[in-house]
Each structure stands twice: as structure tokens, then as C-alpha cells.
Amino acid sequence: MAHRIAVIAGDGIGTEVMPEGIRALEAAAKRFNIDLAFTTFEFGSCDYYLEHGKMLPDDWFEQLKDFDALFYGAVGWPDKVPDHISLWGSLLQFRRQFDQYINLRPCKLMPGIKSPLAGREPGDIDFYVVRENTEGEYSSVGGKMFEGTEREIVLQETVMSRVGVDRVLKYAFDLAQTRPRKKLTSATKSNGISITMPYWDERVAEMAKQYPDIAVDKFHIDILTANFVLHPDWFDVVVGSNLFGDILSDLGPACTGTIGIAPSANINPEGMFPSLFEPVHGSAPDIAGKGIANPIGQIWSGAMMLEHLGYQEAADTMVKAIEDVLSEGNSQVLTRDIGGLGNTLSLGHAIAERI
Amino acid sequence: MAHRIAVIAGDGIGTEVMPEGIRALEAAAKRFNIDLAFTTFEFGSCDYYLEHGKMLPDDWFEQLKDFDALFYGAVGWPDKVPDHISLWGSLLQFRRQFDQYINLRPCKLMPGIKSPLAGREPGDIDFYVVRENTEGEYSSVGGKMFEGTEREIVLQETVMSRVGVDRVLKYAFDLAQTRPRKKLTSATKSNGISITMPYWDERVAEMAKQYPDIAVDKFHIDILTANFVLHPDWFDVVVGSNLFGDILSDLGPACTGTIGIAPSANINPEGMFPSLFEPVHGSAPDIAGKGIANPIGQIWSGAMMLEHLGYQEAADTMVKAIEDVLSEGNSQVLTRDIGGLGNTLSLGHAIAERI
Numbered sequence: 076m077a078h079r080i081a082v083i084a085g086d087g088i089g090t091e092v093m094p095e096g097i098r099a100l101e102a103a104a105k106r107f108n109i110d111l112a113f114t115t116f117e118f119g120s121c122d123y124y125l126e127h128g129k130m131l132p133d134d135w136f137e138q139l140k141d142f143d144a145l146f147y148g149a150v151g152w153p154d155k156v157p158d159h160i161s162l163w164g165s166l167l168q169f170r171r172q173f174d175q176y177i178n179l180r181p182c183k184l185m186p187g188i189k190s191p192l193a194g195r196e197p198g199d200i201d202f203y204v205v206r207e208n209t210e211g212e213y214s215s216v217g218g219k220m221f222e223g224t225e226r227e228i229v230l231q232e233t234v235m236s237r238v239g240v241d242r243v244l245k246y247a248f249d250l251a252q253t254r255p256r257k258k259l260t261s262a263t264k265s266n267g268i269s270i271t272m273p274y275w276d277e278r279v280a281e282m283a284k285q286y287p288d289i290a291v292d293k294f295h296i297d298i299l300t301a302n303f304v305l306h307p308d309w310f311d312v313v314v315g316s317n318l319f320g321d322i323l324s325d326l327g328p329a330c331t332g333t334i335g336i337a338p339s340a341n342i343n344p345e346g347m348f349p350s351l352f353e354p355v356h357g358s359a360p361d362i363a364g365k366g367i368a369n370p371i372g373q374i375w376s377g378a379m380m381l382e383h384l385g386y387q388e389a390a391d392t393m394v395k396a397i398e399d400v401l402s403e404g405n406s407q408v409l410t411r412d413i414g415g416l417g418n419t420l421s422l423g424h425a426i427a428e429r430i
Numbered sequence: 431m432a433h434r435i436a437v438i439a440g441d442g443i444g445t446e447v448m449p450e451g452i453r454a455l456e457a458a459a460k461r462f463n464i465d466l467a468f469t470t471f472e473f474g475s476c477d478y479y480l481e482h483g484k485m486l487p488d489d490w491f492e493q494l495k496d497f498d499a500l501f502y503g504a505v506g507w508p509d510k511v512p513d514h515i516s517l518w519g520s521l522l523q524f525r526r527q528f529d530q531y532i533n534l535r536p537c538k539l540m541p542g543i544k545s546p547l548a549g550r551e552p553g554d555i556d557f558y559v560v561r562e563n564t565e566g567e568y569s570s571v572g573g574k575m576f577e578g579t580e581r582e583i584v585l586q587e588t589v590m591s592r593v594g595v596d597r598v599l600k601y602a603f604d605l606a607q608t609r610p611r612k613k614l615t616s617a618t619k620s621n622g623i624s625i626t627m628p629y630w631d632e633r634v635a636e637m638a639k640q641y642p643d644i645a646v647d648k649f650h651i652d653i654l655t656a657n658f659v660l661h662p663d664w665f666d667v668v669v670g671s672n673l674f675g676d677i678l679s680d681l682g683p684a685c686t687g688t689i690g691i692a693p694s695a696n697i698n699p700e701g702m703f704p705s706l707f708e709p710v711h712g713s714a715p716d717i718a719g720k721g722i723a724n725p726i727g728q729i730w731s732g733a734m735m736l737e738h739l740g741y742q743e744a745a746d747t748m749v750k751a752i753e754d755v756l757s758e759g760n761s762q763v764l765t766r767d768i769g770g771l772g773n774t775l776s777l778g779h780a781i782a783e784r785i
């Protein structure tokens with residue numbers, strides 16, 4: 076039986092890196108005898124919005140819900156559509172409606188990539204950020220009062236539920252158990268954000284009782300970002316709310332020098348709905364259309380998708396191919412952001428061949 | 431007329447670095463003929479809480495409101511009192527009741543201090559974080575429902591007012607105007623936090639019209655933290671909400687290697703109430719009682735206090751003294767966190783003598 080993959084390339088460099096993601100996946104599928112069937116969708120882009128006045132057709136849920144996974148590029152083009160409209164109209168809908176309550180992002184210093192941190196080598200930085208992906212600070216509850224006057228006031232509710240907090244914590248603890256160091260760090264801000272964050276801490280303490288083998292610590296988000304820079308080697312699995320996870324999963328890849336190549340998975344662990352796999356980088360209007368975007372984030376996200384579908388060996392092979400091509404450091408092949416003279420195509424082809 | 435300074439040392443290393451802060455201030459006062467009168471208060475510490483069941487006496491506002499400034503150490507000792515109680519019972523009360531709506535924190539790579547970022551030298555990193563300090567994500571509005579059950583839900587309101595947003599933006603734009611690069615960066619997250627943050631962006635755009643000479647840009651907080659690490663030289667004045675400013679003003683000093691020595695000012699610009707000057711570091715229970723804490727954050731905060739009181743030359747002299755002692759790099763003098771063999775006293779004395 077074929078695995079049905081919905082492909083949404085989105086905007087900007089999303090449309091440029093997507094073909095390389097598919098090329099690599101097809102190479103892995105061939106080698107490991109996996110049957111992947113790709114279906115491409117045009118919606119979920121700002122151009123679609125300009126034509127239709129919305130980011131997605133009304134029946135998007137029906138159209139997508141029976142796919143085995145969504146393979147996603149990048150969305151957003153602020154000059155065409157304000158970000159909060161394009162994102163809340165697409166990506167954030169998928170995450171919420173398909174209950175992809177885990178956002179998983181590896182932060183790994185790869186061979187051949189220079190960390191902006193002094194003296195850090197591959198092996199020194201290797202952790203996961205597990206982000207709550209459906210509630211918390213990203214809420215749609217709130218509004219304005221006394222609009223347009225001096226007394227104007229704007230409210231937005233952060234919403235945490237026991238169900239929502241516990242399930243992401245459980246996922247993070249379970250993940251920590253599969254790792255050699257068995258360490259979990261919780262991101263909090265309970266000294267300043269005095270209602271939701273102490274609650275988060277309580278649930279972490281409660282969940283920790285069920286995992287006596289996991290070493291648990293917590294940091295307030297301010298000093299935690301500092302420690303990502305000062306002591307990236309401290310971390311193994313880091314779990315945070317929607318906003319804190321968002322911040323940490325950009326900062327972490329930045330510390331590994333890989334903001335342009337980091338992957339992510341938006342997972343519905345129960346498999347009730349399709350999970351979504353996308354690079355961490357955005358649509359990058361500044362370099363879009365030049366063919367120079369780095370396709371590794373898309374390819375690596377494809378590897379996370381194969382892992383999710385149960386093909387661990389194929390996934391490992393894809394990541395290994397990325398590492399090998401990076402190690403070799405052939406400047407004709409590598410894109411400019413990582414010191415090469417090549418482009419999206421040259422790097423995508425090299426990785427696909429290696430697979 | 432003497433300037434009346436209220437001294438609250440607080441907890442942990444706060445009590446150890448405070449005497450060195452005062453020593454340096456007295457040296458500067460002597461040299462520049464400034465009349466400073468210090469009054470010490472015992473409240474605002476966790477020990478006070480254990481004795482009195484509250485962090486502050488009921489009449490703290492009356493007792494403190496006529497001082498010219500508050501010189502503050504550090505508060506918090508989680509093993510004695512939960513952080514959200516000790517902080518909301520003291521520091522956060524001062525900030526809010528004394529309407530210290532600006533939190534100003536310099537991020538400057540100092541001579542003799544090693545940045546954790548590869549290849550960065552003094553001069554490369556030199557910016558200010560301006561943080562909104564009274565509203566936003568640090569709100570006291572919210573609560574729980576279905577407590578203790580599976581359906582438990584916890585809400586906390588982020589509150590932004592036009593008055594609150596505009597006044598911090600105005601301060602930040604004014605500050606940018608005094609700087610050679612005249613550049614302002616706004617921290618946002620309007621793509622995900624869809625009500626308050628687009629409002630913040632709107633107010634920035636509105637205020638920018640009044641400052642045509644200032645170059646304004648904005649970044650979402652996730653990529654902004656990444657850019658602090660990747661491109662710290664891009665920044666001049668960075669303005670953010672209460673939470674975003676909190677994060678950036680720990681991360682910024684971390685990038686300059688000075689998380690233990692960074693100062694901060696909590697300012698009521700109109701001078702209706704006293705402003706408060708404190709090091710960025712906390713009470714550091716892990717090293718408290720050993721006499722090894724670095725006093726530079728406290729001394730540098732003292733310099734910011736003198737600047738606020740109108741003594742620019744004295745403030746500059748204090749900062750220069752810190753820089754000189756750091757440049758010399760005498761290991762007998764420097765504390766261990768910056769590679770020396772000395773302690774709080776040796777470093778404090780050396781700086782005071784230099785002044």
C-alpha cells in the first residue's frame with residue numbers, strides 16, 4: 076500500500092526547496108522499497124490568497140485528512156499578505172485542526188558547519204526541542220477595547236489545559252528515555268508569568284514522579300536562552316510551551332549554525348490525523364527566486380517524515396547522506412549560506428545521489 | 431541637598447555585592463563632590479518573608495516614595511519562598527507601583543571579557559535593550575477552572591495599553607536618536623501571537639512616522655534571538671515587550687560573556703517616583719555565602735543611577751574604572767567567573783580605588 080503524501084510548497088523559497096525534498100525522498104523510497112505517492116496542492120500560499128481571498132479552500136480539512144503525512148515548504152510573504160493572516164490561515168490551522176500537538180526539532184551541530192559559538196565541535200551540541208504546538212500563548216482569544224483612542228487596551232489570553240500540557244510533557248519524557256543521557260530540561264517563567272507558568276511547573280513536577288530515571292531540571296526562559304549560548308552541551312531534551320518552544324527552536328539551530336538547514340516535525344502522535352513535516356526556515360523573500368536556497372532543511376524534514384512512517388533505516392540513511400555531503404565540503408556543490416559556490420539544485424542532487 | 435538613596439540588598443549574593451556597589455558610589459561621590467545619603471532597608475528579602483509572612487511591610491510605598499533612587503541587590507531564594515511569590519511581592523511591585531515603565535539594559539562587550547561567540551571583539555557588540563516594564567505578558571489577570579480535574583484549564587491575560595506601549599516606544603526612539611547609528615529594532619511575534627503583537631507592530635509603525643531620521647526594523651522574537659547570536663553587530667537599540675525584553679536582556683549580556691556583570695535600570699522617566707537600579711544577575715543561591723560573586727553588575731548599576739541623577743561624568747568615570755580593571759586583567763583581583771583568583775572584595779576594592 077502506498078503512503079499518501081500531500082505536498083504543499085507554499086511561498087518563496089518553499090517552492091524552490093520542495094523539489095529537492097521530493098528528489099531525496101524518491102531516492103530513499105527507491106533504495107528501501109518504500110511506496111510513496113505524492114499529491115501536490117496549490118493552496119496554502121499567499122498567491123492563492125490573492126486570487127481567492129483566503130489561504131485555504133473551505134474543504135481543506137476533508138481534502139487532506141486522509142493523507143498519511145503533509146510535506147510542507149514555507150508560507151508567508153508579508154508584502155502580499157500580513158503574516159498573522161497567512162500563518163493563521165494555513166500552517167497554524169493545520170497544527171491545530173490536525174491536533175499536531177508536538178513540534179519536534181533537533182538541534183545538532185553537523186560536520187562541516189561552523190558554529191557561531193567559539194570552540195564548539197560536532198558532538199558538542201545534540202539535543203531536541205519539544206514544543207507544545209496547539210495552545211498556550213498562540214491563542215485566538217482576546218480583543219480590543221476603546222479602539223482608536225488614548226484609552227485603547229488590547230488583551231490576549233494564554234490558554235493552558237491539563238490535557239494539553241500533560242500530553243506534551245509525556246512525549247518529552249518518553250523521548251528523554253530513549254536518549255543515552257536521559258535528561259529533560261523544562262522552560263518556564265514562573266517568577267514573572269505568575270499564573271500559567273507556575274501551573275506548567277506543577278505539571279512537570281507531577282509528571283516527573285512517573286519517570287524516576289529521568290534527570291529533570293528547569294530554567295526560566297531568559298536565563299535558558301543565555302545557557303543555550305553559554306552551555307549548549309548541557310541539553311538533551313528541552314520542553315517548552317508554544318512560544319518558548321518556538322524561541323528555543325530557532326535559537327538552538329542558530330547556535331549550531333544551521334538555522335537555514337534545520338528540520339521540524341509537527342506530530343499527532345496517535346496518528347488520528349496526518350502529521351506535518353517542514354523546514355524551520357521561512358519563505359525568505361529576500362533570497363527567493365534566485366535558486367540559491369539551501370534545500371537541506373526540506374530534505375532533513377523528509378527524513379523525519381520517513382522515521383514517523385516507520386522507516387528508521389531509510390531516515391538514518393538520508394541524514395547520513397546530508398552529513399556526508401557536508402563533510403566532503405565540495406564548494407561546487409554546497410550553497411552559499413554554508414560557504415559554497417553551488418545552488419539549490421547542485422546540493423539537492425548531490426544528496427539524492429548519495430542516498 | 432543630599433540625594434537620598436534607599437538600599438535594598440535582598441537575598442543571596444545581593445547582600446555580598448551591595449557593599450561593593452556602595453563603596454564604588456562613595457568613591458565617585460567623593461571625587462565629584464556629590465552628596466549621597468544611603469538608607470538601608472531589611473525588607474524585600476526571603477528571610478524577611480519567613481519572619482513576617484510577606485515580602486514588604488504594608489507601608490513600603492510611603493517609606494520609599496520620597497527617595498531619589500532605589501539601589502537594589504537581588505531577590506529570590508526558591509528553597510525558602512517560591513519565586514513567583516518573592517518576586518511579585520517585591521521587585522515587580524516596585525516596578526509597577528513606582529511606574530518604572532522602562533527597563534534599560536546595556537549589552538556591551540567589555541575589554542578583557544571573552545565572548546562565547548566566535549571572533550567577536552570589544553566594539554563589535556554595543557547595544558541597548560529597552561524593555562516595557564509594567565504590563566504586557568507579566569499580568570496579574572487570569573485564573574483556573576475545573577481545578578484538579580482532567581478538564582483543568584488555566585488562563586492568563588496579556589495586557590497592552592496604548593499608553594503603555596507608546597511611552598516605551600517613545601523612550602526607545604529618543605534613545606536611538608542619541609546614538610551614532612540611529613537604529614531601532616522592534617521585537618515582535620505578530621505572525622503567531624495574533625492580537626497583542628500585531629497591535630505592537632502598528633504602534634511602532636505609527637511612532638516611526640515621528641522619527642524619520644531613525645532606521646527602524648523588526649524581527650519576530652524567535653529569529654531575533656537567533657540573530658543576537660549570528661549578527662550581534664546589527665543592533666543598536668532593541669525595544670520589546672515585558673517578556674521579550676526580559677529574554678533579550680539576558681541573552682544579550684550572555685553573548686557579551688557578561689551575564690554576571692550586566693547592569694540594569696528600572697526607570698520612571700518623569701521622576702514622579704524613584705527609579706530602581708539593580709544588576710541583571712539574580713541571587714545565585716549556588717554561590718551565595720562564599721564571597722566570590724562578581725560585584726561589577728552592582729557597581730555598573732550604581733553608575734547608571736548616577737547618570738540618572740544627572741552626573742554623567744561621574745557615571746562615565748565609574749564605567750571607565752570597570753573597563754580599566756578588566757583590561758589590566760590582574761588575576762589576583764578578578765573574580766573566578768571571569769578567570770581570576772580573587773573575590774568580591776578584591777574586585778570591589780580595585781574598582782573603587784581606580785575611581
Ligand SMILES: CC(C)[C@H](C(=O)O)[C@@H](O)C(=O)O
Binds near residue numbers: 267517676
Ligand atoms: C526575577 C524576574 C521576575 C525578573 C523579570 O523577569 O523581570 C528578572 O528576570 C529580570 O529580568 O529582572
Ligand SMILES: CC(C)[C@H](C(=O)O)[C@@H](O)C(=O)O
Binds near residue numbers: 162321621622652
Ligand atoms: C511562522 C510562525 C507562525 C511559526 C511559529 O511561530 O510557530 C514559525 O516561527 C515556526 O516556528 O514554525
